[in-house]
Amino acid sequence: MIDSGKQPEIKRVEITVNGKTVQARTDKPLIHACLQAESEVPHYCYHPGLSPVGSCRICQVEVQQGKMPARVMVACRTPVAAGMVVDTESKGAHDSRKECLEFLLKNHPLDCPICDKAGECTLQDYSFAEGQGEGRSVEPRRKLEKRKDLGDVIMLDQERCILCSRCVRFMEEVPETPQLCVAGRGSHSIIETWNNQPLSGNYQGNLADVCPVGALTLKSFRFKARVWNLTKTASSCGECSRGCSTTVEVLRAGEIVRIRPRHDEEVNKWWMCDTGRFALDHFSEVDRLVGACMPSATRGWDQFPVEDGLQVAADMLMAAEKPLIVASPWLTVEEGTELLTLGRQLNGRVAFVSPAQNELADDLLHTGDPAPNRRGLTDLGFEALSPEEILSAASEHSSILCIGERVASLLGEDGFNSLPSATRVLLFDCALPAAQEVGNSPIDLAIGLATSAERAGHWVNIDGIRRPILQARPAPTGVWNTVRLLQNLLGLLATREIQS
Amino acid sequence: MPFLILLIKASLIYGGLLVTAAVMTLAERKISARIQLRIGPNRVGPGGVLQPLADGVKFILKEEITPDGANKGIFRLAPIMAAVPAMLTVAVIPFAGETVIFGLDFGLLSLTDLDIGLLFVLAFSGLSVYGVILGGWASNSKYSLLGGLRASAQMVSYELSLIMTALTVVALSGSMDLREIVEVQNTGNPLAWNCFTPVVGQVGLVLFVIATFAETNRHPFDFAECEPELVGGFHTEYSSMKFALFFLGEYCAMTVMACLTTVLFLGGYSVPFWEDAPWMVELATFMAKTSFFLFLFIWVRWTLPRFRYDQLMNLGWKVFLPIALANLLLAGAFISLT
Amino acid sequence: MVVVQRRELTFWERMYLPEIVRGLVITFKKMFEPRVTRQYPEQAMPTTAVTRGQPRLTVKDDGNIACVSCGLCEAACPAYAITIDGKETDRFIEREPERFDIDMLRCILCGFCEEACPKEAIFMSNELELANTTREGLVYDMEQLKRSTSTLQPRIDYVRKINDRW
Incomplete structure (x- = not known):
């Protein structure tokens, strides 16, 4: 996937996003062009490195094309066509997104103070910006497993999951070792491994990165630090000669608590292996030679x-x-x-x-x-x-x-x-x-x-x-x-x- | 035998003086507290009466600091120069008339009966300015120096008025012997007290009291210290017992000046309507009169703000001195009339 | 330029002495008025629910600390007085503080932590006294900060009342 052989020729068409003219790639969905135009479109299931599925429905924007009246569309599943006029901030788009958000939050627990994702969670950001203060639902929330062990690296909280299926697609598309699936139907859907087998492979850590909410968390980082207390520094991984671009996150100018991949199109895209991610012992201050x-x-x-x-x-x-x-x-x-x-x-x-x-x-x-x-x-x-x-x-x-x-x-x-x-x-x-x-x-x-x-x-x-x-x-x-x-x-x- | 009597008298009088000074420090704090609706010291002993003792212990235990560049000899001498003259002057104050204790005839209750008692008092209280100016100079500090300079100028200026006013009394009594001055007033009739001499007495009393305030560096004339401007004035650099000596000197001077005012204007130990009162009644009367002036010292301090320096000098030279001179003339006229 | 209009003094006032006597009379009268001093350690100032004393952590009736170590008070603290490390628990509430230090020398008693707390876990108690001989002794740890809900109840009720206003 990473091997950069011959790049197919990229076709571009001209579209308008919030009044800005953008040369949009035709092989990418509309949301790619919107983000390129620096407009804020919330998205949970869409990940630039994964195939779009349009399961979360939050990325709705208003699109006007030709003589058709403006319509609200899901930006991650809409192909780009020449002459599109996109408005990401229209009232219709906002209303649709707000309704969509209410459904997403229907079963999502309100435990941001406990959740490790708080601070880097786009669901939290967007419900803070757009959502309503109180839920209208009278039915009880889904009761599911809060601590589902998925092997040595990942812990799954099924209640927090919004079923965006990013993790499922990641496992299928990037390391190409499908291990996760969405089981059950309708409101009984949950993320599971087959027969509750633990995950394997050297790329499990990325699941915690692709998860837009706090459902998949790294066991090694669980409840260790609040993300806003971390000082983040761009760096490179030294565990192999690939040299993946990373972000090194330091807690209170002391312990390195997390290393995460940094998007680098030429080297590692959005991913890195667990060997590099968990190579923290090397940086510990114990037994250092001083002087x-x-x-x-x-x-x-x-x-x-x-x-x-x-x-x-x-x-x-x-x-x-x-x-x-x-x-x-x-x-x-x-x-x-x-x-x-x-x-x-x-x-x-x-x-x-x-x-x-x-x-x-x-x-x-x-x-x-x-x-x-x-x-x-x-x-x-x-x-x-x-x-x-x-x-x-x-x-x-x-x-x-x-x-x-x-x-x-x-x-x-x-x-x-x-x-x-x-x-x-x-x-x-x-x-x-x-x-x-x-x-x-x-x-x-x-x-x-x-x-x-x-x-x-x-x-x-x-x-x-x-x-x-x-x-x-x-x-x-x-x-x-x-x-x-x-x-x-x-x-x-x-x-x-x-x-x- | 006379030596023994002298010894007993000396210890009584000096003991009394030191106790008075100690009580004054407490009274100062207690009265100021009352005036400001506070409670004042109340932790040491019942109602805080042992506070002076605690202060004394504290002073002794404090660190002695001699500033860099200070003239050490004079720095040490200055507190003594401030305290000793104030203590010496008390020697000539007559506290009561003929005194007999347990059949022992003490004579006049005064350490010594000098013919020129008043001169002695004024001479020695004039010396106390040396303590202030030497302390200010020897400290090698700008605040101390300024405080010392101001204080000496002030004390010299007001000494003139003080002496002029005292001269009025000398003229009225015809003697410089403090005993004589008291005896002239001691007729059983309080109207014979110098303060009741028409005009001359009243003006003299007011002038004398104000001049003693300036002479002892008390509010509203405390330019030697002047905390807001000069930190602590001449004793900025002093600590521990040296500072305590300055403190003691100030309160002794106050006591002596209160005694002197009593002697000169309020008939000393003379008891109203009882010419030949026993010595104890006389002593009590003397103490009562003195206490009033001591209270006045404190009362004024917590009532009036400090003068400006130029106002002080104006008052001294342009108001007090002419009035004191005029008063002296008036006294002369009064004597020649009667 | 401001020209200050000074009142012309009367002859009597310019004589000075009568005014001094008047002042003396005033101070003399003051000596017999009731005193206002409060004897502090014996007569402490009464506190109310509005008193914003030192922050304290609530311990719920089941004995567990209410704090989930979310770090919002730490983030809200303008004086950087709070340091929190979290850990996992077996209870339904998955997280609790492993370390919760408030540097009382840094704390400015502003009450932002109380306002930020989503769990009613930190409150400004009515405790005001703070003394120690070392700096380290004034960095309070979790055990020193814990208070039962009942002791903090007046403040909890007050904060709820205030928050209802918004």
Whole structure:
């Protein structure tokens, strides 16, 4: 679906929306043109990435064409025709929508204060703007299951569901693994999986995004935060070389509580995989390497500030004959450029760790290559070496500088620990590898780095598309971002060269 | 024996003076509270009577602060200079006539009976200006300096009127001995009191009382402190016991001035219609008269606003001094007539 | 320019002393009027339902906190005094606060939280006294803020009455 082969030629016709002339695509429904004209048309069942079905009926607009009198139509199921005159704000449209809204709210519980969707729920927004204050219905609301478990990722609240069927269509059309269906008829319709089987697949998280109300929620995010308390930052996913555009959401400048896909037509459309969505552990502040540390024979890990750590690093690198510089594929293009300068100055061998393909690859988004900036570093002139090649090359060098987040874990815990003791090992990483005891650790100097949520830069994805990562939250005190670290190191080296 | 008697008298009089000063601090707060429909201090002791004690303890426990750049010697000397003259003047005030306690003849209830008692009082109360101006100068603070300057100018100006008015009484009584002044008035007839001397006495009393207000830096002439303009005036930088000494000096000066007014104009210890009253009645009478003036000090303070500085100087030089001089002339005329 | 018209003083007034005496008489009379001071800790000011004291959380009669941690008071608070973290419950009402902190040093007693609350869970109580020796001690947590519905009842009735007006 994502593979962008030959695009069919797009035909456009001229229509008028609220007095604005728009070149509307004929392969898209009328609502697409209305939204393009920046008019506000509420929509629940329509999703630009899914086929339109017109089940919610809320997107009604008044359309006048030719000599026919103006009629109220459902914009998501009306094809565009040349010469249409659309009014989204007419009284007829508003009245129809209001009536439609009353039906939608007939069985929708009024528990916005509890609902996790509150704040980013279009049903809430529109009923606040347009709806009436009190319901007129005398019949009781539907009593359905409030906590229906749909596997490891998703929890379904059937009462809140407005039966827009976005989730059903998503499962059918995007990962093409139909698992959800609308069961029952009329007012007994509910969303269900067949035989109550749990959902499977690597794209379940998107269900919570496509659900226009709070019916499908992420278990990991349930009742964790109110969405208006989240600071949202545009970024890119680093779990594979696709580099999906994401929004990183931070609660009170601290914990990253949610990562969501950001619409990017060229890379990931509206979707992302669960691997990237739930890769939050990597950003946790627990066990971070703050400042710099060195093994000391008497005191265990000797902690000191980054400034002093850089002095030590400069001394070590000056003494090295031809150091091996091993970068992590998480380094940004900017950091890679600085690192290449360092490599030239030290006359070293510069490579990045090229990890093996993993089994997560699919034909939708995940490439199975856990190296987000592979293309960017290769284009800069980095040598791609597999972990094994690096470990075997290490013995040929008196010093090895491993730099970038997760670089140690990419080399493998055993592999990293088996680095020859004759080689001097400098590790610049976000965290120390597990179980590093003074005495059996190969590390001679370690300096903490900022994670990709704490620094800014660019990655180039596997298709050569350059996308930014932005700083979503401040780095812990005493942690520098990699560019600043490298520039300071270069400065120190230059000073030492002049002095010698 | 005379030494022992002197010792007892001294301890009685000074004890009485200090107690009066302490009671005055409480009375000041209590009366101001009454005037402003408040309650005043009522937490320490029954009805707050132990408040002065608590204040004293507080003053002792407070931190002593000497400002940077202060002249330390003079800074320390100033509170003493303010308190000591006020306390010394009380030595010549006769509190009662012939006194016999438990068969012990104390003679006149006064520490000493100087021929020039009035001169002594005026001389020493004039000295108290040094405490203010030295304190203001030594603090090395603009507020203190301004307060000290103003106060000294004010005190010097009003001292003139004070002395002129006192001279009237000297002329009427024909003596500077305070005992003599009282004895002249002590005839059993209250009309013999100087304040009842036609015109001269009344004008003299009013002038003298107002001048004592200025002399002791009390409202409405408290330019030395003047909180809204000068923070705390000359004692801005003072804390703890040094501040307490200034405070004590002020209240002692008030007490002495009230005593002096009583002696000069209200017949001192003379009891109306009872010429040879026992000493205790005389003492009680003296205290009652003095208490009225002390009350007046407080009463005026909580009634009148502060003068403007130029108004104060105008009043002193252009009104008080001429009237005091005229009054002195009048007294002369009165004496030559009778 | 404003020309201030000052009243011409009479001769008597210009003599000054009689006016001073008049003032003294007034203050003397004042000394015998009833006093207005209230002895505060012993005689507390009576409070009414209108008193807008410190915010408190209601505990319903079944022992559960009324708050569902919707965060509206947190959002409405102009002083950023409120911090709420929610958690899931097994009850029909799925959500309740895990942490509900009000920094009383920040709270300005404006009552916006009470107004914002959709669940009648936070009310401005009649509690006014606030003292502690540390700043941390004045960040009240949920247990310190909980009050039974009965203690807050006058205020609840008052707020309902006010809200009915709109």
